[in-house]
């Protein structure tokens with residue numbers, strides 16, 4: 189079986205036609221860089237988030253979760269430094285008036301004045317300026333300075349602000365961590381590349397609190413854990429790389445950051461970030477709020493502000509990397525000896541949006557009277573699809589294209605032998621399984 193390269197065009201097209209991701213507000217001509225997750229996309233996204241939550245919260249005794257408000261007191265963002273410094277450098281082409289991020293146009297050592305505008309090729313640039321990425325709104329009926337609030341640009345801050353409440357309520361002891369999954373908003377200058385960079389996106393973040401002397405050990409452990417997660421959701425390790433962020437490029441809160449990059453079809457770019465945030469956040473919130481963020485070790489009575497290791501994951505970039513890793517296009521030989529192309533998403537079974545497709549060979553009542561109740565029974569345990577139209581070959585291909593690990597065919601032999609054919613997505617092998625054994629077969633294999 190020969191394999192073809194995956195391109196963004198193929199992924200975006202498949203995502204739309206099969207119902208993973210659609211352009212947002214499509215019937216009104218869309219809204220630039222806004223995307224909606226369709227019936228399969230929402231299943232895939234939920235499975236990714238559930239796997240993350242299970243792995244980093246439920247399976248660990250040193251972690252707790254929170255789900256905080258999206259709009260927080262604006263003082264949070266003043267204290268965190270976001271209002272003053274969460275900005276990107278922006279330049280405008282004086283000829284076509286398009287705006288770009290300066291750091292996306294020039295690399296160290298190259299000169300902006302000699303860099304042509306990607307849109308009109310002119311080299312007449314405005315002075316670089318700072319553009320704040322915070323998404324602003326007003327709370328209540330008055331649109332004045334007293335009512336200004338911000339949609340959170342990261343989920344992280346709530347975990348610092350809630351630190352005193354969480355530690356009192358959960359009685360956790362350092363080292364321990366907090367996790368949160370939720371939406372974040374940034375007024376990005378140059379969103380694009382499908383769901384890679386958008387203004388509304390979702391994050392899965394952990395703030396892990398440690399004794400200051402333990403940060404390096406914890407940093408290395410979390411880097412390993414991040415790769416463990418990528419393996420679990422099926423992100424191709426051979427396409428990932430660690431980038432040690434240069435000292436002069438570190439965010440204002442970080443002493444060390446490693447970006448995990450991924451080879452997307454549009455280039456090698458950030459997938460996740462791992463940062464050592466020191467005690468910056470707890471200390472700054474202590475200073476601005478007056479709240480005590482000092483932790484007392486119950487064994488030694490030592491008092492200190494815990495330091496923080498932050499593994500940060502984008503949900504949408506995870507989904508994109510998962511799709512790109514799962515996509516395979518193969519040339520296969522059909523039963524009649526002809527060559528055909530098979531597109532298959534080789535999702536890990538744990539995150540496949542549909543686990544089992546029930547496909548009666550024909551729409552005849554004698555088959556659907558077995559297949560329909562079977563689908564309903566299995567749907568109580570797994571996400572099931574039921575499809576009885578088109579040829580069986582086309583239905584298999586459709587399920588391959590959406591990454592369904594197993595197809596179950598109910599055929600006329602089923603009426604006599606009370607068994608069904610189970611087809612494996614990856615090997616395309618088919619086995620005959622008695623109806624009575626089907627649930628235990630899937631319990632073992634899924």
Ligand code: GAP
Nearest residue numbers: 342344384385386389459460461500501502505
């Ligand atoms: N709390 C740290 C933080 O937010 P970040 O590197 O700015 O760090 C973390 O963001 C992750 O969130 C990124 O690695 C990426 O996966 C995701 N992310 C950031 N900006 C995004 C955007 N505009 N669109 C989609 N995902 C984004």
